[in-house]
Amino acid sequence: MDPSISIKDLNLSFGAVEVINDLNLDVGQGEFLVLLGSSGCGKSTLLNCIAGLLDVSDGQIFIQGKNVTWEEPSKRGIGMVFQSYALYPQMTVEGNLSFGLKNAGFSKAEVAERVANAARILQIEPLLKRKPAALSGGQRQRVAIGRALVRDVDVFLFDEPLSNLDAKLRTDLRAEIKELHQTLHNTMIYVTHDQIEAMTLADRIAIMRGGQILQLDSPKEIYNRPNCKYVADFIGSPSMNFLDGAISLEADGTPTFTCGSGTFSLEGYVFDDAPAAGGAWLGIRPEHIASGEAAASRAIQLQSKVRLVEPLGSDTLVRVMVGEQSFWVRMDGRTDITEGDPLPIGFNPVRCNLFDTKTEIRL
Ligand SMILES: Nc1ncnc2c1ncn2[C@@H]1O[C@H](COP(=O)(O)OP(=O)(O)OP(=O)(O)O)[C@@H](O)[C@H]1O
Numbered sequence: 001m002d003p004s005i006s007i008k009d010l011n012l013s014f015g016a017v018e019v020i021n022d023l024n025l026d027v028g029q030g031e032f033l034v035l036l037g038s039s040g041c042g043k044s045t046l047l048n049c050i051a052g053l054l055d056v057s058d059g060q061i062f063i064q065g066k067n068v069t070w071e072e073p074s075k076r077g078i079g080m081v082f083q084s085y086a087l088y089p090q091m092t093v094e095g096n097l098s099f100g101l102k103n104a105g106f107s108k109a110e111v112a113e114r115v116a117n118a119a120r121i122l123q124i125e126p127l128l129k130r131k132p133a134a135l136s137g138g139q140r141q142r143v144a145i146g147r148a149l150v151r152d153v154d155v156f157l158f159d160e161p162l163s164n165l166d167a168k169l170r171t172d173l174r175a176e177i178k179e180l181h182q183t184l185h186n187t188m189i190y191v192t193h194d195q196i197e198a199m200t201l202a203d204r205i206a207i208m209r210g211g212q213i214l215q216l217d218s219p220k221e222i223y224n225r226p227n228c229k230y231v232a233d234f235i236g237s238p239s240m241n242f243l244d245g246a247i248s249l250e251a252d253g254t255p256t257f258t259c260g261s262g263t264f265s266l267e268g269y270v271f272d273d274a275p276a277a278g279g280a281w282l283g284i285r286p287e288h289i290a291s292g293e294a295a296a297s298r299a300i301q302l303q304s305k306v307r308l309v310e311p312l313g314s315d316t317l318v319r320v321m322v323g324e325q326s327f328w329v330r331m332d333g334r335t336d337i338t339e340g341d342p343l344p345i346g347f348n349p350v351r352c353n354l355f356d357t358k359t360e361i362r363l
Pocket residue numbers: 014017019037038039040041042043044045046193
């Protein structure tokens with residue numbers, strides 16, 4: 001089956017500034033793909049290229065097998081939902097939902113049916129006669145989604161649709177968008193800089209940086225096997241801890257890691273390629289670090305001192321110093337550890353990720 005969306009060697013520059021850089025991407029039929037990256041990495045620009053709101057400098061875009069690179073936005077079979085709801089203030093919800101359809105020449109009966117259907121799916125039937133000013137932020141965004149929904153398109157594009165909502169509403173609407181996808185099964189591309197949104201919604205996440213995709217994988221794979229140090233550092237909060245050191249190979253071929261705290265066997269670590277000697281970062285997530293007595297059973301053991309304790313209820317984040325290096329450790333919420341305490345910490349190589357010092361690529 002053709003991919004739902006296929007992007008080939010896409011480039012886009014604003015004057016001398018290259019924003020999208022030889023980008024290739026295939027999005028499967030019915031896939032929920034999230035574009036994630038820090039501010040300015042080009043994710044909205046990429047979405048706008050797919051939508052046809054920006055002219056590309058080079059490359060091609062296919063939607064449902066058709067080359068739409070130079071096609072009008074309205075002819076691409078897409079529905080777009082923006083961060084700003086962009087509703088017509090003088091029209092009722094019903095008017096906002098039906099406006100595009102009427103303009104496109106749909107019959108009265110067809111318009112009524114589509115509006116009723118979208119209103120039912122999004123549970124906004126009681127709001128149809130109200131104007132946007134009389135709606136909450138969450139309700140407005142639901143109407144904006146409804147406007148994309150009535151068009152019965154193959155592909156939905158979302159550009160940070162939840163950014164203007166408060167935390168509770170964001171969580172609720174996030175779940176609704178996920179349910180909507182499970183009901184409709186159409187292709188969705190969703191831009192965000194919120195990694196929780198990305199992790200919870202995506203079938204696959206594309207991590208972008210400098211107009212390129214660094215990693216395209218399932219949320220689990222991205223979290224557990226980031227392909228480079230940038231991705232490892234970007235995903236997870238608090239982020240992965242890193243030790244600067246070097247890999248050596250023993251006479252029998254066993255790889256070891258040496259850093260300021262000592263030399264440790266890396267047995268159990270799954271290398272992407274055959275292990276080789278050289279400079280490396282050893283990364284470990286805060287929740288994979290054992291502390292206190294439990295640390296004694298781990299292959300890599302470090303001495304640390306508690307610097308900061310942040311109780312979160314379910315668990316407690318503890319910032320410790322390993323020599324000069326700061327480390328985050330996620331501990332049980334009931335810990336009574338305090339600032340200044342010495343704390344042995346430990347972890348096993350199987351939980352680690354190693355990155356080449358120079359290329360920052362996963363080893
Ligand atoms: N019309 C424009 N003219 C010149 N530069 C632009 C234009 N639009 C975007 N840019 C630049 O292109 C880069 C990518 O912008 P884009 O909006 O795609 O980033 P983003 O990843 O979506 O960021 P954010 O999360 O902040 O929205 C930025 O450096 C931005 O300044």
